[in-house]
Amino acid sequence: MGSKRSISISITNITVLLYALYAIRWVWLAFNTVEYSSVFYYLNQMVGYMCIPFGILLLLKTMRAKKRNMFLIILPLTYWLYCFIHSYTDHSITYGVFTLLSISIFLLFDTNVKIRIFNCFYWIVQGTNIISLFLWFFYILNVNIGFKMVTFYSDGAATYGMYYIKWLIFAIYNQNMVNRLCGIFNEPGALGTLCALLLIARFRCSKLWEKILLIATGALTLSFAFYLLIFAFFALYLIRKNIKNVIWVVLLAVVFISVPRIDWGNEVLNTFAARFEITETGFAGDNRSTDQLDSLVKTLEADGKALFGYGEGYTSNTHSSSYKELIVQFGYVGFSVLVLEWLIAALMLGKKNIDAKIIIAFFFISLYQRPSTILSIYGYLILLGGIEWLNEQTEIEKACCN
Structure with missing residues (x-):
């Protein structure tokens, strides 16, 4: 009996680690190609492939699945069906099956397993943040x-400062004399958005040094999304504490808006501040869409594609990251179905938890610039896993008070 227990614990621990690493990979790792580092690339490929067999073993060990979890499989299944039935490029029935299976297995896990994976993910990110800050300085x-x-991707438009230890790679994005921390990810915005969402999800239950670490790391990314999300979150936090704080929030908003008009006496700082200028099309720092993508959105109705779009993969050459990509591919109907399914699932899990509703709101705000989050295991872990973690913290607090 003792040996069987130790084996089952090992399977759980390995599965938790594999899924946490798999989710981190889908935040978009830097240099995750054979050209940059074959060891790093194949190791990440192996992590992904191992998730399914270990996940299945863990499910067989429990031999049960809640109806709620089975309902959640509708989310990845809907996207897979879109890709198969309505694709710009012909796909076989096996296209995307690996992703569908790995996400479905995660959704079928018991709540405690999802919470452990979310926790493991969080501490891996925080560990890499510590290393990233040291390397930054x-x-x-x-x-x-x-x-x-080394060259940033392959376009030569910018460079990365790269520090390499065995197979671990940390990056600093350098463009126009501005250094932006990327950590282990391919873009500073990826790290910035991740730090913001983790801070918001765990704010009430995390220690001060954890908050400082996330804020410091996110701040050095110079990510427009990070600063906007954090400002909005702390504004909400102050108002929740005391409605009278709305006066301070308005004053802070005025300062925030005034940042681009201040001469900071430094070209780098002035360039960064200019991203917060409000223009006719929104914030100057909102660069996730392109003229090509905007043009496609405008031609949807003229081409009779407004309802269901041009098909999955149609925006692959637009070099953008915007919710508009999903609209162009799947139309307003397909886009609405994808988003509403996520919203219903999230509210179903967090309906009794105000902190869960806050992370839901900010998660959906972040989709404005990073819609692919809802198409990968990363999105499922950060939102649904985060909600399960918050629910557990609430139950722990209730138990302590009783």
Whole structure:
């Protein structure tokens, strides 16, 4: 009996780690190609492939699945059906099956397993944040500890400052004399948005040093999304504490809006501040869409594609990251179905938890710039796993009070 128990615990622990690493991969890792590092690439591929067999073993161990969890499978199944039935490029029935299976297995896990995966994900991110901050300061202080400059992707438009230790890669994005922290991810915005969402999800139940670490890391990404999400969250936090704080929030909003008009005496700071200028089309820092994508949205109705779009994969050459991509691919009907399914599922899990509703709101705000989040395991973990974690914290607090 003792040996069987130890084996089952090992399967659970391995599955938790695999899914946490798999989700981190889908935040979009830097240099996750054979050209940059074959070891790093194949290791990440192996992590993804191992999720399914270990996940199935864990499900067989419990031999049960809640009806609520089975209902959640509708989310990845809907997108898979879209890809198969309505694709711009012909796909076989096996297209996307691996992603469908890995996400479905995650959704079928018991609540405690999802919470453990969310926790593991969180602490891996925080661990890499600590390393990233140390490397950032070494880089800025010109301390040579083995940095290498490599081309950003393949367009040569910018460079990465890269520090390499065995198979672990940390990046600093450098463009126009501005250094932006990327951590282990391919873009500073990916790390910034992730730090913001984790801070919001765990704010009430995290220690001060955890909050500082997330804020410091996110701040060094110089991510427009990070600053906007954090400002909105703290504004809401102040108002929740005391409605009279709305006066301070308005004053802070005025300062926030005035940032682009201030001469900071430094070209780098002025360039960064300019991203917060409000223009006719919104914030100047909102660069997730492109003229090509905007043009496609305008031609949807003229082409008779407004309802169901041009098909999955149609926006692959627009070089953008905007919710408009989903509209162009699946039309207003398809886009609405995808988003509403997520919203219903999230509210179903967090309907009795005000903190869960807050992370739901900010998660959906973040989709404005990063819609692919709802198409990968990362989105399922950060939102649904985060809600389950918040529900557990609430139950723990209630038990302590009784």
